Amino acid sequence: MSNTTLILLGAGSSSRFKTKMKKQWIYTEDTPLWLHVVEHFEKSASFDKIIIVSTKNEINLMKNFASYTYIEGGNSRQVSLTNALQKVTSEYVLVSDIARCCVPSDMIQRIMGAKEEGACIVPVLPMVDTLYLENSPIDRDKVKIIQTPQLSVTKMLKKALETETIFTDDSSAIASLGEKVHFVEGSADAHKLTTIDDLKKLSCIKAPSSITLTGFGIDIHSFEKNKEMFLCGVRIDADYGFKAHSDGDVAIHALIDALLGAAGMGDIGEHYPDTEESYAGADSKDLLQDTVNKIESFGYSISNVDLTIMTEAPKLLPYKESMRSTLASILGIRKNFVNIKATTAEKLGFVGRKEGVTVHAVANLTYLNWKNI
Template identity: 50%
Template sequence: MSDLTLILLAAGNSTRFQTAVKKQWLRIDHDPLWLYVTNRITAMKNFSKVIIVAHPDEISFMSSMCDYAIVAGGETRQESLTNAMEYVNSPYVLVTDIARSCIPNELIERLIASKDIADCIVPSLPLSDTIVYVNTTIDRDQVKRIQTPQLSKTSVLKAALQTTLHYTDESSAIVAHGGTRYFIDGDESGHKITHTHDLSSLTCLKAPSNAIFTGNGFDVHGFEEGKPMVLGGVEIESPFGFLAHSDGDVAIHALIDALLGAACMGDIGMLFPDTDSTYKNADSKELLRQCVLKLHQFGFVILHADITIIAQTPKVASYKDAMRRILCQLLQIPLSRVNIKATTTEHLGFIGRKEGVGVLATASLHYFDWKNG
């Protein structure tokens, strides 16, 4: 049984990365970065437990992609680490950031080999440039670039984290608490992804797959007298609208399901549950905006959408162009990639009896190509 737990920190907001995609969701072939890094490290060493710290909004999707333990992160790196440490019961813990994606096996072996030398074992690199702090030149031989992973004694790290002061790495917290720190040689291949240009120096990362993913959506709503009708983002002249928790835009609801289906992200009810009062009478265009934002953050690019509206009433032919123009803006794709069709059921069934409208939608996605810009 291993005496070492692995914690991977992946709860950040990637504010300095400056792309629509959060860096932990960049695809390496098919795997998001957080999963690629986790699999890569666990293939090097047998751990008693593997814990991934994630943004609370991302836990559900991450859990559907792996069997690792996933816990909610906090507002800061230290809060996220503290949350994860609650689940650690092994004598030692190895903590690293998902952004350090090309950590070599040899570095991890040296960390483990040194585990009894001090309370925290830290990889570091020297600096070759002149260092000036305010107006004072500092002896660069006394300055180190600190890296992760860092290997700590669990009991010491847990005690060190019981503070209101914030530290940017484990060793600083441990030393401030009176613990000991031992430096080993770091590795330039453990370079951290902070900005997009950092990706070019990481040779272990393969380009994302060029696969295309297709999803289907279907939704139906009955009519409600006296309610405005909104369909495909457009207000339709009609004496009735749709009976629904939100504004009932059945076309956008089907489209959201198609998008989520292509991404394997569940369905609209999981993302916007009708049991949540937040979405009472919600504008479905805003729901679509949120869906598109989440798809982009998770590393997807929308290719196209095709919608079939099945209605005996109202007649929608004259509204199709307006629907296309609104939807292409919401999807952030060219007008040429949005198609709207309309048909009837030839007076058959509940739609034929003019009791409601049904919509079929198809959408396709591919991964954001960070490798080729």
């Protein structure tokens, strides 16, 4: 047993990354960045437990990739770390940021190997440039660039964070107690991913795989008198609509399921449950836009979609062009990548009896190629 817990922090908003995707969800080959980081740490050292700190929505998806301990973060690094520390029982805790994604194995081993040297073990780099403090130069030999990961005695770190004082890293929290901070050699390769340009400095991150991910969706709704009908976000001229908690756009509902399926993100009921009052009468176009935003934030790009609408009535030929344009606009793809087919049930079943509509949808995704950004 290593008597050490690994905590990886990744609950930030990635606001400085300035792309649709969060940086922890860029793909290196077929692996999201956060998982790439975890697996690298696992290969580099032994841990009793691994804790990933992220947001609620991201944790729901992360659980589909691997079985670690997941903790919901807070509105700051310190709050997120405090939340995670509640689950730590080991003597030591190694804390790093997912954004510090190319930490060399030998640097991790140097940190782990210095456990007995202080209450906090910190990797550092020397300052090589001239420094000024306001208008006066300072001795750069007395300055250190602090990196993560940092190894702390767990009880000391917990105690240090029991304060209103905000610390920028673990070492400054430990130092505030008067405890010893021990420095080891860091690495210029352990560059932190903050902006999209930083990817050029991170040799361990490879281009995303070109694999196509396919999802399938199906939805069925019966008719309801005296309700507006919407299909693919377009109002249909009929004196009946669909019986549903939302506006009942059965085509968009099937499409949402197809998109979520391709991304491995569950189904529409998990994201927009019909038990929640906030979705009563909801415009399905808004739900689709929200789905697209989620998918793109998790590192996926929509390639094309194909829908088959099975109905005896109403006739949909006059609406198909408008349907394609509406969906293409929401999905952020050209109209030719949106295909809509309409067919009948040959008067068989509930569709044939003109009691409702069934829609089948297929969606194809790829990993967003950040090299083209």
